[in-house]
Amino acid sequence: MESCLKNSPGLYLLFLVSVSRVMCISIHYSVPEEKKTGFLVANVLKDLKLGNGELSARRAQLVSKSSKQYFHLDTLSGNLLIKDKIDREALCGQTEPCLLLSEIVLEDPLEFYSIEIRIDDVNDNAPRFSKDEFALEIPENVPINTLLPLESAQDIDLGKNSVQNYTLSPNEHFQLEVERDNSQHKYLHLRLVNSLDREEQEEFVLTLTAVDGGVPKKTGTVKINVSILDINDNFPQFPQTEYKVILKENSPQGTLVSRVKAVDMDFGSNAKITYSFHQVSEKTQNLFRLNKDTGVITVWEEIDYEKECSYDMNIKATDGGGLSGLCKVLVQVEDMNDNAPEISVLSLKNIIREDSALNSVVALFSVTDRDSGDNGKSICSVDMNLPFALTMAMNNYHQLVIQSPLDREKIPEYNVTITAMDRGSPRLTSSRIIHVQISDVNDNSPAFDKTLFEMKIRENNIPGLLIGSVHAMDLDTEQNAKLTYSLLPEKIRDDFVASYISINTETGNIYALKSLDYELIKDLKATVRASDGGIPPLSSDVTVHVTVIDENDNAPFFLYPLQNSTFACNELLPKMAETDYLVTKVVAVDGDSGQNSWLSYEILKATDPGLFSIGAQNGEVKTRRPLTERDSSKQRLVIAVRDNGVPPQTSTAMLNILLVDGFSDPYLKVVDVRHQDPEDDGTLTMYLVICLASVSFVFLLCIVSFVGLKMCKKDHGSSFIVAPPHFPPVIPENCTDSQSGSLSRNYQYDVCLTNGTLSSEFRFLRPLIPVLSVPDPNILVSSGSQGIPELLDNKESSDGVSKFLYGETC
Template structure:
């Protein structure tokens, strides 16, 4: 920039010295030179633009996308942005249009002060992949500032003896503009006694002097007022004025003179306040008060007066402020020596600042990624860093490194730019986060360093399948559970993170006894809790197994399987069922005991079963209530009712025994059966005792009416359900839905072990039952074979005739008598209708699945 400024000033001097008709040719040559230089710079990774100052917000700087050969969508996808450290926020990037715009008004004078070439330097950063380009926007000057004087009035006291040619240094005007818009000339009026001379210094500044061309005469004019006008070279021209008041004094005809026109001094930055930088000396040939010299600093346009001060009497220049090499490497102090007669002389003091290593390297993050995938490729750029050290020489040379044992490394392609890249494979399950410390040290003595810690999260990739805690599971559940009861919990863990570790549990399709397992159990997708869908019955199913799949939420998902076995435990939920004697609501069955029966005579045997298992099925028989407790007893284990004494004539003919059958469960369940025993040798003797068990005709007629009404209602509901289900079937067939047919026929339930041939179960003898009925009740008959009884008495409540003796002969205990129950004609017909309806309902349940019935 300094070289460009010197070149610019040389061009201006050449232009001023040439005739007007040659200036356009020179300007065209300079323009071509700038154009060639700009073209050369644009061929690299940097771009250069030029705009005038004071442009409005939104002014187009340049089409950066076109100049860089980028598409506008690349600017959007790469999240293009401007990175700048000290150029201010004056330029903004429009990604959609790919252009640079003025973000706020640019005042060249506030930005660059007197620097001729004023430019904004920044970088454009793009990501995915990371790129950056350097952009320079030069700000040209416009004539928006008039020349100004720091003081509106300046006073001089000049002796009337001042000789012709005496020089008086005037204050310079300041024009914040540069180039052709800078200060051009001065004009002094009136010119009766003084003329104006302007001297150009080697540093480009001008000294303005007022030269006496006609001797002063205090007696003629004691005070003179002059106007100094400063004019710039802009279009239109602007000017500023200052009033000069001259007071004529007597006889001080010698001005102070400095021993040197230029003084030089050196000071180290950060020197303490009060340090003497240099001493300037001036002398005056006059004597007395006219030879007394006063020293002062005349720098009024910069901050020199805030950093240095001069002793008015001895000329010592001392430090009163802080000196920073990085802010200013040298200072020029303009000094003035004045005597009391108003005569002055000037000199300058050049102070060079020496650098010390007082600045740590500055680490600036240009762009960084907070998260990187664990499957990132090698040499993937994670962070871009810019390093700055304001010191110079060895104090400004910086080297950077990161902490060891990290899968990253620092690479540099430029002195001040580093890239943090991956240099080995990443594994989130081994390390999910890295704290990378970047340390930068300069080569000064002593060395200064700074560091910054970057936190980098490793994002997960679905590379681990869920793993169950066990290879298989086994759970127990007590039958008659409540549907929805939690049975067991399966648990699988996934080493991945977040969505990839979110495990869902799925019940795999399988069947148990031909029924989908989903009708038995369900599994919670989130928690893995297995619930019972139905209430289990140990008597129907004792155990079953199925498979559960654990699947994560990755893409694609990973899964694993485990087998779960459910064991159903028995519960004492079934009371004993009495098979014999059968309790009927119509005909009355009574066992006959002859009065000649001996002790231990087998009256009958109570036969009962329990469908539970284990000790829940162990039955015991007890005599709960009896007409004569001293006459009969019941076997605790076998249920045999025997006489415990000799039957006498005094014993009542009608004996009623209540036998309770209990199982061994906890708590135990029981059933009670009433056994009617007739103690007599003939049927007429018994008949009169059992007449109170008959029912009257009116009660039977009412019962028949309600039964017929119930059958009619059931038939109507059956036909309605049949029509609805057939409609549903046709609709589902049209929808091409897969029909599910249940293979569970509804059959009459018979408790197990109704016959026990080996005699090891509840029954100790073989019992056979045969029921034969036709649609004609009058032709129906019944057969029943039984062991363990001697005599059976059948009572028909609807009959008022003489009781029939079914069996007259005595049979031994090894060959028990055979008996049969006979129904009244009316009741046999009603029973036939009931069986027909039960057959129809059974056929209906076979044709349609449980799912169809649930729909209804």
């Protein structure tokens, strides 16, 4: 085994500078012809210096340089076996040595091993003559030692298996002579050893035997009939002994190849010359036709340069007397570009990852052209718009490699057309289409349809109600595009968002887990994450804003007079009050929002319906006319408040108004009041004690809160807002007259008690929202009872005033 690097110094230099690990080693084997299929030629593992199983692991392939594969490589054992019976004569003819060229191609790394297998000849063919009989006609005056040419036998075997010797049957007149020329061709002649006498014997029958050198020897015989003619002492002669002709391949039938002409100086039949092939193979005689009369040689069958590039023919000219002459015609076939390049794909990766590295090999193929010269040289190309390129390996092997990054989301597959073009004229091309699929990798994150999903849900919803849906897309495929939705752990009012809503991991539908209350949660924000199923997984987040829509589910609530209170609410009204006198102001709130919290007031029932009116928006109770003596001293009003929701909700409260001349007047007339309302007499004193204790406690609480707030403000150096005391129900801090029905200003009421009161009619107005500033006790402010200062100046009631109380409402 010898290395091809030794035969080519240029390849050796290329090997040193090449980054590829391609190896080229030539291995020689020999095998006799006619061996049966499965015959072991050799085991290549030792010559290739490879271990068991390495051929299979490296995907070894045996590539034949001929059109037919005669051998098979067992990649498991490394045995090189005969695949089909080989006939050396049919394969190579007379060419010696008869070689079959193949290559073993290994991958990872790429290596080439050239295999040359010599087909050894065996003696499987006996010598043959072109005819069963040869007829010779010899003039009787032929001198002794005259040589008569004979046609030699043809043995398609080579070497010692070809014709080695000739024998001639015993006779007295002829002797066999065998001559060799410079090319070791054997030429047979009959030498005349004794003069001829036609009158004694006019014909000789000889047997010529050809013997080959095989074991066992094989023979072939031919009968030679020698006829003795009359005198013909001139031989046909050619003007030149050798003719050279150039013939284009694929020349049509009948094309003139050459014309030979011989001249005989004799006359008559002795001068009539006929032409014939002499010692020309049967194959050559099938390709050409020789006109026996004119000596014209024409094309008879297709001339293929790839099969045979030259032919030599011996032309024999025989005159009528049996004398002959020889000349040689040499036909050189001119190659034509009649074979397109052939593309053979040896290795192909039909599916490649989209993140494959640049210069990764996609396919390995070879290009061959049976023509010669420029006609046999070819160039390969692919479309320039594809992310693939061709690189040259060696020995007409090419690689299809990746030259630019792949993106499956843009182009998922390619049909790569490889075009091979030779350099002949006209140029011939061939193409091969390779289908390459791009496999997906997880290189795209999920993308939501929106950057923010806005959803709405009405409060008091049913648990499990579908709120909305989020949707994301992933440009990848299969598992890489399978999305899973989830909620990120976030808190809303100290609870995780997952306690309010849930999401379907597959569809992205968002459901409410519990009934929502607008008064507690007006909206909530959650972060939804979409994760794909790739490795590693990719994800994207989006914000979902759920707005809770308010419903009219809260009835208005009276703050003053306090709704559902066990104590009756009494207001004092001087009898001298004029029209539009502000008696008091009722205050109500609604826990809803928007138009559901717009409140309107009306008087449902009154002791005297024409005496009082109420502002529909601000809740101010005023007199509609001046008071008269006929008006009852205790008026009772049933006031209703209605919101603007659909359907509207209503609440009612009761207000008692006491008519007084002065602060002491109603208490001096205890008997009359009791007569009007006897149910209030027994409990008034108890109510008074409870109210005084409550006012004192609230006042003390306000003072302590105020001092604590001031101290905190000094410590922290910042302002703050004091939350109101929690009186059920919760009172909104921002109240307006026209919208929410709440008071916009503070009212203070002064109440006087007489010394002689046994059972007082006192009605305490306890503060609902404390005021942080302490009023000046020397200043009495009353926007709802203008008659009280006058009572203080009245001498008749000066001894009945014992104490002042301060109160405020909101």
